[in-house]
Amino acid sequence: MALLTGVGVSPSARRPSFPTDQVYSGLSGFKLLSFSSPKTRFQPVQLQQSPMRLHVSCSAKPQTVEMVCEIVKKQLVLPEDTSVTAQSTFSALGADSLDTVEIVMGLEEAFGITVEEDNAHSITTVQDAADLIEKLVEAKTT
Template sequence: MASITASFTSLSCSLKPNQAFNRVSKLGSVSLSTSGKIFPSLRMQPGSFRVSCAAKPETVEKVIKIVREQLALTDESEVAGHSKFAQLGADSLDTVEIVMGLEEEFGISVEEETAQAILTVQDAADLIEKLIENKCD
Protein backbone atom coordinates (compact mmCIF):
# COMPACT_ATOMS: atom_id res chain seq x y z
CA MET A 1 0.00 0.00 0.00
CA ALA A 2 1.17 3.52 -0.62
CA SER A 3 0.42 7.12 0.17
CA ILE A 4 -1.30 9.08 -2.60
CA THR A 5 -1.28 12.84 -2.78
CA ALA A 6 -3.26 14.71 -5.42
CA SER A 7 -4.16 18.33 -6.03
CA PHE A 8 -7.20 19.64 -7.85
CA THR A 9 -9.52 22.62 -7.69
CA SER A 10 -12.73 21.02 -6.46
CA LEU A 11 -13.84 18.03 -4.47
CA SER A 12 -17.30 16.71 -3.89
CA CYS A 13 -17.54 13.85 -1.45
CA SER A 14 -20.22 12.63 0.91
CA LEU A 15 -20.03 9.74 3.35
CA LYS A 16 -23.08 7.78 4.41
CA PRO A 17 -23.33 4.62 6.54
CA ASN A 18 -22.57 1.45 4.54
CA GLN A 19 -21.42 3.44 1.51
CA ALA A 20 -18.28 1.73 0.20
CA PHE A 21 -17.20 3.96 -2.69
CA ASN A 22 -17.13 7.69 -3.30
CA ARG A 23 -16.35 9.28 -6.65
CA VAL A 24 -13.60 11.89 -6.67
CA SER A 25 -12.94 14.18 -9.63
CA LYS A 26 -10.12 12.91 -11.89
CA LEU A 27 -9.03 10.20 -9.44
CA GLY A 28 -11.56 7.50 -10.28
CA SER A 29 -12.83 6.02 -7.06
CA VAL A 30 -11.59 5.95 -3.50
CA SER A 31 -12.62 3.04 -1.32
CA LEU A 32 -13.78 4.09 2.14
CA SER A 33 -15.05 1.64 4.70
CA THR A 34 -17.41 3.39 7.07
CA SER A 35 -18.33 0.35 9.21
CA GLY A 36 -21.74 1.88 9.78
CA LYS A 37 -20.32 5.05 11.35
CA ILE A 38 -21.72 8.47 10.55
CA PHE A 39 -19.09 11.06 9.75
CA PRO A 40 -19.60 14.76 10.43
CA SER A 41 -18.95 17.23 7.67
CA LEU A 42 -15.39 16.89 6.32
CA ARG A 43 -13.36 20.02 5.69
CA MET A 44 -10.15 20.12 3.66
CA GLN A 45 -7.65 22.68 2.53
CA PRO A 46 -8.77 24.06 -0.84
CA GLY A 47 -7.05 22.27 -3.70
CA SER A 48 -5.78 19.24 -1.79
CA PHE A 49 -6.89 15.73 -0.94
CA ARG A 50 -4.75 12.99 0.60
CA VAL A 51 -5.29 9.28 1.04
CA SER A 52 -2.81 7.38 3.22
CA CYS A 53 -2.48 3.65 3.69
CA ALA A 54 -0.27 2.01 6.26
CA ALA A 55 2.53 -0.33 5.19
CA LYS A 56 2.15 -4.08 5.52
CA PRO A 57 2.83 -5.40 9.04
CA GLU A 58 5.70 -7.57 7.76
CA THR A 59 7.42 -4.48 6.31
CA VAL A 60 7.07 -2.67 9.65
CA GLU A 61 8.52 -5.73 11.44
CA LYS A 62 11.55 -5.83 9.12
CA VAL A 63 12.14 -2.11 9.71
CA ILE A 64 11.87 -2.65 13.48
CA LYS A 65 14.44 -5.47 13.25
CA ILE A 66 16.89 -3.25 11.34
CA VAL A 67 16.36 -0.34 13.76
CA ARG A 68 16.99 -2.64 16.74
CA GLU A 69 20.21 -3.94 15.14
CA GLN A 70 21.52 -0.51 14.14
CA LEU A 71 20.80 1.03 17.53
CA ALA A 72 21.79 -2.10 19.51
CA LEU A 73 18.43 -2.09 21.30
CA THR A 74 17.44 -4.96 23.56
CA ASP A 75 14.39 -7.11 22.90
CA GLU A 76 12.76 -5.46 25.91
CA SER A 77 13.01 -1.99 24.30
CA GLU A 78 9.64 -0.95 22.91
CA VAL A 79 9.88 -0.27 19.19
CA ALA A 80 6.66 0.16 17.19
CA GLY A 81 5.46 1.93 14.06
CA HIS A 82 4.98 5.20 15.92
CA SER A 83 8.49 5.08 17.45
CA LYS A 84 10.61 8.08 16.52
CA PHE A 85 14.25 7.35 15.74
CA ALA A 86 15.38 10.26 17.91
CA GLN A 87 13.40 8.96 20.90
CA LEU A 88 15.09 5.58 20.44
CA GLY A 89 18.46 7.32 20.82
CA ALA A 90 19.40 7.68 17.14
CA ASP A 91 21.58 10.58 16.08
CA SER A 92 22.04 11.70 12.45
CA LEU A 93 24.76 9.11 11.79
CA ASP A 94 22.57 6.35 13.23
CA THR A 95 19.73 7.45 10.97
CA VAL A 96 22.01 7.30 7.91
CA GLU A 97 23.06 3.78 8.92
CA ILE A 98 19.42 2.75 9.40
CA VAL A 99 18.55 4.03 5.92
CA MET A 100 21.56 2.18 4.46
CA GLY A 101 20.39 -1.01 6.19
CA LEU A 102 16.91 -0.54 4.76
CA GLU A 103 18.30 0.05 1.27
CA GLU A 104 20.31 -3.17 1.49
CA GLU A 105 17.48 -5.26 2.98
CA PHE A 106 14.82 -4.12 0.51
CA GLY A 107 16.95 -3.49 -2.59
CA ILE A 108 15.93 0.16 -2.85
CA SER A 109 17.64 3.51 -3.11
CA VAL A 110 16.53 6.42 -0.92
CA GLU A 111 17.28 9.99 -2.01
CA GLU A 112 18.98 12.16 0.62
CA GLU A 113 16.09 14.67 0.84
CA THR A 114 13.62 11.82 1.26
CA ALA A 115 15.78 10.14 3.92
CA GLN A 116 15.76 13.34 5.98
CA ALA A 117 11.95 13.21 6.11
CA ILE A 118 11.94 9.75 7.76
CA LEU A 119 11.25 10.33 11.44
CA THR A 120 9.48 7.15 12.54
CA VAL A 121 9.50 3.41 11.88
CA GLN A 122 6.15 3.81 10.10
CA ASP A 123 7.54 6.60 7.88
CA ALA A 124 10.33 4.25 6.83
CA ALA A 125 7.97 1.31 6.16
CA ASP A 126 5.57 3.47 4.14
CA LEU A 127 8.43 4.88 2.06
CA ILE A 128 9.85 1.41 1.41
CA GLU A 129 6.55 0.14 0.05
CA LYS A 130 6.13 3.25 -2.10
CA LEU A 131 9.65 2.83 -3.55
CA ILE A 132 9.13 -0.89 -4.19
CA GLU A 133 5.80 -0.16 -5.90
CA ASN A 134 7.40 2.54 -8.09
CA LYS A 135 10.25 0.16 -8.93
CA CYS A 136 7.73 -2.39 -10.25
CA ASP A 137 5.92 0.16 -12.49
Protein backbone atom coordinates (compact mmCIF):
# COMPACT_ATOMS: atom_id res chain seq x y z
CA MET A 1 0.00 0.00 0.00
CA ALA A 2 1.60 3.26 -1.11
CA LEU A 3 1.76 6.25 1.17
CA LEU A 4 1.73 9.80 -0.21
CA THR A 5 3.17 12.60 1.85
CA GLY A 6 3.56 16.24 0.93
CA VAL A 7 5.91 18.64 2.67
CA GLY A 8 5.84 22.42 2.25
CA VAL A 9 9.22 24.07 2.74
CA SER A 10 9.95 27.66 3.66
CA PRO A 11 13.29 29.27 4.53
CA SER A 12 12.52 29.10 8.25
CA ALA A 13 11.19 25.53 8.18
CA ARG A 14 13.28 22.51 9.08
CA ARG A 15 14.38 20.28 6.26
CA PRO A 16 12.28 17.14 5.79
CA SER A 17 13.82 13.85 6.83
CA PHE A 18 14.88 12.59 3.42
CA PRO A 19 18.09 10.67 2.75
CA THR A 20 21.06 12.79 3.76
CA ASP A 21 23.04 12.15 0.58
CA GLN A 22 20.83 14.63 -1.26
CA VAL A 23 21.42 18.37 -1.06
CA TYR A 24 18.42 20.68 -0.51
CA SER A 25 19.36 24.31 -0.70
CA GLY A 26 17.54 27.45 -1.75
CA LEU A 27 14.13 25.80 -1.56
CA SER A 28 12.06 28.88 -0.93
CA GLY A 29 9.03 28.72 -3.19
CA PHE A 30 9.38 24.98 -3.82
CA LYS A 31 7.35 22.07 -2.56
CA LEU A 32 8.73 18.61 -1.98
CA LEU A 33 6.78 15.40 -2.35
CA SER A 34 7.91 12.03 -1.15
CA PHE A 35 6.41 8.77 -2.30
CA SER A 36 7.11 5.69 -0.24
CA SER A 37 5.80 2.23 0.44
CA PRO A 38 6.85 -0.37 2.97
CA LYS A 39 9.13 -2.07 0.39
CA THR A 40 10.34 0.77 -1.80
CA ARG A 41 11.45 4.34 -1.18
CA PHE A 42 11.18 6.68 -4.15
CA GLN A 43 13.17 9.84 -4.67
CA PRO A 44 11.41 13.06 -3.59
CA VAL A 45 9.98 15.13 -6.41
CA GLN A 46 10.48 18.91 -6.54
CA LEU A 47 7.62 20.98 -7.88
CA GLN A 48 8.60 24.51 -8.73
CA GLN A 49 6.05 27.23 -8.14
CA SER A 50 5.91 29.24 -11.31
CA PRO A 51 3.76 32.17 -12.32
CA MET A 52 1.45 30.09 -14.49
CA ARG A 53 -1.92 31.31 -15.66
CA LEU A 54 -4.91 29.12 -15.11
CA HIS A 55 -6.64 28.35 -18.39
CA VAL A 56 -10.24 27.32 -18.09
CA SER A 57 -11.50 25.10 -20.84
CA CYS A 58 -15.08 25.81 -21.76
CA SER A 59 -17.13 22.67 -22.02
CA ALA A 60 -20.33 24.46 -23.06
CA LYS A 61 -20.92 25.38 -26.67
CA PRO A 62 -20.02 28.97 -27.56
CA GLN A 63 -23.63 29.57 -28.65
CA THR A 64 -24.86 28.55 -25.20
CA VAL A 65 -22.38 30.85 -23.47
CA GLU A 66 -23.37 33.72 -25.77
CA MET A 67 -27.08 33.16 -25.11
CA VAL A 68 -26.47 33.05 -21.34
CA CYS A 69 -24.53 36.33 -21.60
CA GLU A 70 -27.48 37.96 -23.37
CA ILE A 71 -29.97 36.65 -20.79
CA VAL A 72 -27.79 37.90 -17.94
CA LYS A 73 -27.52 41.35 -19.57
CA LYS A 74 -31.29 41.45 -20.03
CA GLN A 75 -32.13 40.27 -16.49
CA LEU A 76 -29.69 42.72 -14.89
CA VAL A 77 -30.68 45.56 -17.27
CA LEU A 78 -27.04 46.15 -18.17
CA PRO A 79 -26.03 48.72 -20.81
CA GLU A 80 -25.30 47.27 -24.26
CA ASP A 81 -21.61 48.19 -24.00
CA THR A 82 -21.18 46.15 -20.78
CA SER A 83 -18.78 43.27 -21.35
CA VAL A 84 -20.18 39.96 -20.17
CA THR A 85 -17.97 36.91 -20.75
CA ALA A 86 -17.93 33.29 -19.65
CA GLN A 87 -15.74 34.28 -16.69
CA SER A 88 -18.05 37.08 -15.54
CA THR A 89 -19.44 36.52 -12.07
CA PHE A 90 -22.98 37.55 -11.32
CA SER A 91 -21.87 39.44 -8.22
CA ALA A 92 -19.27 41.43 -10.19
CA LEU A 93 -22.06 42.43 -12.58
CA GLY A 94 -24.05 43.76 -9.63
CA ALA A 95 -26.42 40.84 -9.09
CA ASP A 96 -27.73 40.04 -5.64
CA SER A 97 -29.36 36.73 -4.63
CA LEU A 98 -32.77 37.79 -5.97
CA ASP A 99 -31.19 38.78 -9.30
CA THR A 100 -29.50 35.40 -9.48
CA VAL A 101 -32.83 33.65 -8.94
CA GLU A 102 -34.34 35.74 -11.75
CA ILE A 103 -31.40 34.89 -14.02
CA VAL A 104 -31.91 31.17 -13.34
CA MET A 105 -35.64 31.52 -14.06
CA GLY A 106 -34.83 33.29 -17.35
CA LEU A 107 -32.42 30.51 -18.28
CA GLU A 108 -35.01 27.85 -17.46
CA GLU A 109 -37.54 29.56 -19.71
CA ALA A 110 -35.13 30.16 -22.58
CA PHE A 111 -33.69 26.64 -22.64
CA GLY A 112 -36.79 24.68 -21.55
CA ILE A 113 -35.08 23.16 -18.52
CA THR A 114 -35.65 22.97 -14.78
CA VAL A 115 -32.78 23.85 -12.46
CA GLU A 116 -32.91 22.21 -9.03
CA GLU A 117 -32.34 24.50 -6.05
CA ASP A 118 -29.04 22.90 -5.02
CA ASN A 119 -27.73 23.33 -8.59
CA ALA A 120 -28.91 26.95 -8.67
CA HIS A 121 -26.75 27.74 -5.63
CA SER A 122 -23.63 26.48 -7.44
CA ILE A 123 -24.05 28.94 -10.32
CA THR A 124 -21.81 31.97 -9.81
CA THR A 125 -20.47 32.66 -13.30
CA VAL A 126 -21.82 32.68 -16.83
CA GLN A 127 -19.66 29.60 -17.52
CA ASP A 128 -21.20 27.75 -14.55
CA ALA A 129 -24.66 28.49 -15.93
CA ALA A 130 -23.75 27.45 -19.49
CA ASP A 131 -22.15 24.20 -18.32
CA LEU A 132 -25.18 23.33 -16.20
CA ILE A 133 -27.54 24.14 -19.09
CA GLU A 134 -25.61 21.86 -21.44
CA LYS A 135 -25.74 19.08 -18.86
CA LEU A 136 -29.48 19.48 -18.25
CA VAL A 137 -30.34 19.75 -21.96
CA GLU A 138 -28.31 16.60 -22.67
CA ALA A 139 -29.98 14.73 -19.80
CA LYS A 140 -33.38 15.84 -21.08
CA THR A 141 -32.75 14.45 -24.57
CA THR A 142 -31.50 11.04 -23.37
